[in-house]
Amino acid sequence: MLPLTATLALIASLQVGPAQATGLVWGQVRSESSGAPLRFAVVEIPLSGRDDLRTSTDENGIYILRDVPAGRRVLRATHIDHAPLDVQVSVPSGGRVSLDFALRLRPVQLPVVFARAASIPTTRTDSTPSGIAALGPASVHVLEASPGIAELGLGELTRAIPGYEPIDPSDVLYVRGGQADMKLVLLDGAPVYAPFHLGGLIAALDTDWLGTANLYLGGAPARFDGGLSYIMELESRSARTGRVHTEVGADMLSARGRIEGPLVGDAGFLIAGRAVHGLGAEPFFSDAFPYRYGDAIARFDASVGDGELSLTGFWNEEGIQLDSTSRADGETVWGNRAVSLRYRGHVLGSNALFTLAASSFRTALPIGGIRPLLTSAESSRSRLAADFERMAGPVRIAYGASVDRMTFDYTAAVRGAEEDSVLLRAEGQGDSGGAYIDASFNVLNGLRLRAGIRGDRFALIDDMRFAPRIALTLALGQRAAITVAGGRYHQ
Known part of the structure; x- marks a missing residue:
């Protein structure tokens, strides 16, 4: 054992x-x-x-x-x-x-690929946020060119009211910028007056939902009408449809949130918003925080046949409580509401973009003096546009047409009085429509020429107004370019 x-x-x-x-x-x-x-x-x-x-x-x-x-x-x-x-x-x-x-070298053999160039991006090509650096020049120019307060000329309007005289020369609200809005800003094809806040407490442009921003200081393509000062084209991005993404953040002055994800089939949604709450600044003010701002956007995308359908809604509002008043009717307020429905697809061999959009801008401005007034204004604009692009050999040809309707409504009333005490009211309406054709091609390697013409008809003008455009761009590497442009614009 x-x-x-x-x-x-x-x-x-x-x-x-x-x-x-x-x-x-x-x-x-x-x-x-x-x-x-x-x-x-x-x-x-x-x-x-x-x-x-x-x-x-x-x-x-x-x-x-x-x-x-x-x-x-x-x-x-x-x-x-x-x-x-x-x-x-x-x-x-x-x-x-x-x-x-x-x-041994053996390159990967791929099947034959047929590609068709489309300078009009589809709704699914920009599903990630753009970097802040890429939008830096656009943000700077917006802050430089925008008025300090978006008031639609209300200060000038009150001079027509009998008996309006400031008590003191210092009792005047000075507004930086011209009386007329000489810029054109399009958000997903919808004209907006002031889509960016002016308080400086948060970023002027929300890059969480912004896809691209194109700024034209001169020589804009013929498809744009108006914009004597500059033209800015903002495009929101489509939602990421792989899964639901959420993001929430807050600090002492502001808060923001975003949610995006898939819907039925290949459809997707994106909802984002932000606001200035000012809770962290209350200890430094004897009264309430004198500034507020908020904006929100919702976008829905879906495939329809061979094309893409997108629906975008936008809202923003900004308010400043003036030092000389403490009541609610002494707040200067302005804001936008916009909605656009767009379809991108192919029609008769061309890339097509159809846009149906409507927007409104509202503002209220208290005016001091012997007779304290509260002036308000609303500007509405609806737009129907069809844009097409195709290649003819080495030449890219763009053509299309658009119809616009604009309405304005101004009122002035004694501050704090009843609604029937309106001292002055002015309103107006105007229609316009136009068509364009634009061609661009490479003259030499790195040298591109674009030329076109636009014709518009305005409701109060009998004859047609034509606006030729031309631009010559020389690319100096990947980070620099020189553009010489000229043309005519109508506002």
Whole structure:
């Protein structure tokens, strides 16, 4: 009979057994044709009954496989544009094996791909937020060119009211910028008056939902009408439809939130908003925080046939409590409401973009003096546009038409009085319509010419107004360009 110690030792030897001997394999993977090292090549050893040993080469093409079971093993080296190579090697226990691979070049063969250029982007091509740096120049120009207070000329309107005289020359609200709005800002095709806040407490443009921003200081394409000062085209991005994404943030002065995700089928939605609450600044003010701002956007996208349908709604409102008043009717307020329905697809061999949009801008401005007044104004605009683009050899041709209707409504009443105490009211309406054609092509490498003409008909003018446009752009690398442009614009 074996002693107890010998029995336990025998059982342990039967259960554990000897440790498996291993070795190390290393080397370099190169291209057979050029001899250059191949980065990110995969070197692996298939092992039965367990996971394969696998590694990838570094920037010098070097690979190292550790803990390789001793014995005869098959090493395989693969690279995306080279033919794979299998080599059998004998790995000694506790030893090292050096093995280099020379892979034969074998480019990946792809089937024939037919591409059709479309300068009008589809709704699904911009599903990630743009960086703040890419929108920096546009944001700076917006703040420089926008008036300090968006008041639609209400200060000028009150001069027509009998008996309006300021008590003191200092009792006047000065507004930076011209009396008329000489810019044109389009948000997903909808004209908006002041889509950016002017308080400076948060970013002027919300890059969480903004896809692209194109700024034209001169020589704008013929499809744009108006915009004597500048033209800015803002495009929201489509939602990411892989899964639901949410983001919420807050600080001492503001809060923001965003949710986006899939709907039925391939449809998607994006809802975002932000606001200035000013809670962190209340200890520094004896009264309520004198400034407020909020904006929100909702966008829905869906595929319809061979095209894409998108619906966008936008709202923003900004208010400033003037120092000389403390009542609610002493607040200067302005804001936008806009909605657009757009369809992108192909019509008769052309890329087509159909837009149906409507927007309104409302503002209220308290005026001090012997007779304190509260002036208000509302500007509404509806727009129907059809834009087409196609290639004719090396020339890109764009053409289309649009119809607009604008309405204005101004009122002035004694502040704090009843609604029927209106002292002055003015309103107006105007229609316009136009068509355009525009062509662009590369004159030389890096030199592009664009020329076009637009014709518009205004309701109060008998004859047609034509606006020729031309622009010549020289690209100076990837970060600089020189543009010489000229043209005529009507506002």
